[in-house]
Amino acid sequence: MTDEFDDIDQPEEEWVSKTRRKQEMHALQALGKKLVGLNNEQLDKVPLEPELLAAVKECQRLRKGEAIRRQLQYIGRLMRLADADAIEEAMDRFEAGKQAHDAHFHKLERWRDRLVNGDGSDLTAYIEEYPHADVQHLRQLVRNAQKEAQQQKPPASARKLFKYLRELAES
Template sequence: MRGRDPDSGEFFAPSRSELRRQALAVFDLAERLAGLSDAQLATLPIPDDLLDPIRHARSIGSHIARKRELQHLAKLMRRYDDSDLDPIRAALTHDARVGRVETARLHRAEAWRERLIEHGDVALAELVAEHPELDRQAFRAAIRKARAERSADTPPHGQRDLFRRLRHLFETNADGDASASESDWSVEQDDDQPPESDHRNA
């Protein structure tokens, strides 16, 4: 983790404050890795000889002992250059971003499901306007079943089916939907506008 002079190309020793910053950055990375499952670790470009120390640090319950083990793990990781550790950081950042997008998409599907159940064809017309490719008849049938279940207080099979349809719709259109926030899709209809019947023709 030495620096290099951009003019001469010679290496120079980093300052004490820079060394401390680097050590803290590696410790933070070690702590993040120790919080991951084996399945998550398998997706990251982690050197093989670090996997067992990561798992060992993860298994320790005592706060003091865990911190000591994380310090040991960070010491092992500091043997590697940034060229080895930066790809791990980049992969973690990517996974976090993907997780946020997926969470927003799930919230969006949930908000739309509630709108469709509450407002029927009014909300469906809005959804069709934004996604004309969707199967309107299939959605109308799913909405009708979900509304009937909710009215009768029966198991929510239709509500789950409607949610799955919405999730699939938004995943299929992920490029256009990824930046949408939940608040964009949870605006309610005006109170003085009654919901239209499900039996009305589209």
């Protein structure tokens, strides 16, 4: 006689709806699409199976829309077998690095705008923050950028100023 409670100790398979499975597949396909956007140096840092790496590189090579769509679907299928969490973690590291780079870039843009549109106190504040700056060269770049802005000319000197600010920040 079998008791209906004999299989209580057996773990039940978790039921997953078809909608949920499709959402997971689309998420994996989107992650695969992000992989296709990476360069070779970044791809080397992501833990990918050889077959998945080959599929990503093949997709990068393709130029036609329908072929790319099919290849992305194939990458999505391969992603089901891959360690998606490790891949996602590597992608998050790239994104964090990009955000830090963007924040640094925006800080330099704000400095440039303050120097061009501000008064001498902004230049003094910049020199205090970056004491290794060539003050004479910096003043000349700021004057040229201010002159261009007043004359409503293209901002060639402002670009040179930004380039110099970026060089100072990197050194």
